[in-house]
Amino acid sequence: MKHNCPGHSALRKGRRSIPGQIYLLTWATHKRRPWLVSVPAAREVIRSLKYADDSRWTHTLAFVVMPDHVHWCLELGAEHRLDRVVNSVKSFTSNRLRSLHQIRGSFWQDGFHDRAARADDNIASMCRYIVANPLRAGIATDLGDFPHWDSVWLEP
Template identity: 45%
Template sequence: MPNTTAPHATNLRRGRFSEFGRTYLITTTTHERRPIFRNFRAGRLLVNEMRLSEQNNLVESLAWVIMPDHLHWLLVLRDGSLANLLKRIKARSTQAINRELHWRGQLWQRGYHDRAMRRNDDLQAMARYIVANPLRAGISSRLADYPLWDAVWL
């Protein structure tokens, strides 16, 4: 029987490969789109895991925003594969959040969406679009008031 809760989860994996030095826009959602990251502490624990990936030279983060039920992350892949990176981030953030906040269970939805950026893509414009998500969603009226974002250019 097909999985009707995530009809495209397997389609996203088909034909995917990782390229070192390539810039990607990654989007991944929480399990059942639960607004887990309305909890600021949960969001900061995810940020810690993302920064650890940078410190371990797996990625260079260009821009990201953590929305209540998903993550947008513009990154340059430095080592490993996208699949392993996302598996690591999801597993480690789930462990940290569940442990720290005394939660249980699945935090992330399976799979993720990636878009390989092209040489002529305007990365700064993409970064502005990513970090403006809370404004478009009506979560915040000013970007400065939303705490879970960062960009190297801003």
């Protein structure tokens, strides 16, 4: 499949899948449409992240499902490629959510942004930053008011 988005190939350049590596991922809905604002839509994404964990593809450290994008901090499982894990999550949720929203065409934008955590990164702080996204975006004043997140270090 040919991608015409500016910077798409640059997103893949240097991408490596390293088992046990912690990654910070972000991907967005097509044209940043707020299709994930509904509880059923957000729950479909969360269900797919849990499936990745249950299948031992990943170990989730934190996530937040925003109205138009997803942030996910994970540890990659053994023998799994990062791009395949994300594509599986996006494919599964795309099929279900297009039906839910009666959408023809793409649900997600092509690709995703990833950043491998470095040895000197404070992973707990990175996860707190991810789950605080709804506060910074102004869609919640307290994390307890926003249901679409989780972290191994925080409680609602």
